[in-house]
Amino acid sequence: MSGGDGVSENHLRRVLEMLGEPTWRHRDPEAWLGLESELGVSLPADYKEIVDAYAPVQLNGHLSLHHPATERWNLGEWIRSTSEAWSEIEFEEGEPEGDPRASLGVRELVFGTPDGLIPIAGTDRGETVFYAPRGARGRASLFVENGEGEFFEYSMGFAEWMWRWLVGEEVTGPGGSAFYPGPVALRNLPMTPQERPETRYGPPRGM
Numbered sequence: 001m002s003g004g005d006g007v008s009e010n011h012l013r014r015v016l017e018m019l020g021e022p023t024w025r026h027r028d029p030e031a032w033l034g035l036e037s038e039l040g041v042s043l044p045a046d047y048k049e050i051v052d053a054y055a056p057v058q059l060n061g062h063l064s065l066h067h068p069a070t071e072r073w074n075l076g077e078w079i080r081s082t083s084e085a086w087s088e089i090e091f092e093e094g095e096p097e098g099d100p101r102a103s104l105g106v107r108e109l110v111f112g113t114p115d116g117l118i119p120i121a122g123t124d125r126g127e128t129v130f131y132a133p134r135g136a137r138g139r140a141s142l143f144v145e146n147g148e149g150e151f152f153e154y155s156m157g158f159a160e161w162m163w164r165w166l167v168g169e170e171v172t173g174p175g176g177s178a179f180y181p182g183p184v185a186l187r188n189l190p191m192t193p194q195e196r197p198e199t200r201y202g203p204p205r206g207m
Contacts, residue, residue, distance in 0.1 A: 012046045012159040018166055018184055020202035022053035025188075031069035035076045041114040041133045044140075046159035051075070056189035060180050062123045063165065064189065073189045082119040082128065083112030098151035100143050103135050117143055120158070127172045129161070146173040 016022065036042050055065040056073035066075035091109065100117060101109055110116035117130035126147025135141030135153060142154045142161050152173045154161055164171045168179025183201035190197055 009046075011157065011163045012049060014163050015050060015159050015166070016053065018163070018202055018205055019050075019054060019059075019186060020184075020200075024053060026055070026067045026069040027052045028069035031067075035068045035079075038076065039079070039112070039114070039118060041118070043118075043120065044131060044158050046157050047120060047131070050159065050162065054186065056191075058124075058187045058189060060166070060178065060185050061187075062125060062178050063121060063162075064123065065121055066189075070191070072191050079112060079119055082122070086111040086117075086119070096145075096149050096151055098143075098153070100132065100135065100151050100153065103137060103141065103153055104132060105134065105137065123147075123172075123178075125178070127176065129158075131158070144172045144176075146176055 032043070032048055051065050051067055055067040055075075056070055058064045064073075066073045066078045068075040087110065096109075099109070101107065104116065106115055111130075112118055114133045117132055119128050120131045121129040128145045128147075130143040130145070132141050132143050132153075135143065136155045139155070142156065142158065144152050144154065146152065150173055152171075154171060156164075161171055165178065166184060168177050170177050172178075183204055185199050185201055187199045188197040
């Protein structure tokens with residue numbers, strides 16, 4: 001992670017301030033322990049804090065976060081199904097663009113394991129955010145697939161990545177900015193087919 005724990009905590013604070021009062025609707029340490037035991041690796045602390053604070057949620061109409069303690073929008077199920085879908089892809093020579101294997105130090109690209117890429121968030125634009133426990137040559141990193149077969153590595157924590165995404169930086173590849181001025185829009189993902197959650201907004205952020 002870039003900058004060490006102090007920088008990570010600083011970006012986590014910035015994200016929480018930008019999103020507004022956390023709801024902690026589904027906070028459940030046991031659910032995280034079960035998921036991490038299944039994955040064989042601990043997920044980033046800043047990621048878990050943001051998920052516990054707000055998920056299941058969609059931010060600014062694009063970025064969705066699932067939660068490990070819910071039946072609908074269950075993070076574990078989403079990681080499994082997303083990893084299975086990616087595992088079925090047969091990459092040709094020279095693919096994918098931005099091949100993560102060199103950073104991971106592996107010969108085969110795998111998904112949903114500590115040696116590969118673990119999907120942790122996605123957008124309705126087809127972008128997928130992956131946690132790479134052994135990316136950046138063992139220091140851990142994030143990879144983002146831009147929905148068009150290109151991977152981009154970011155040596156930073158999830159909170160820093162999210163903060164940069166929210167302020168409009170291109171952290172899903174060139175041309176991938178999704179900036180919306182004004183307060184961040186949050187919409188709880190519906191917990192039943194009939195539920196129609198209203199969009200709420202974070203505090204003013206002078207943007």
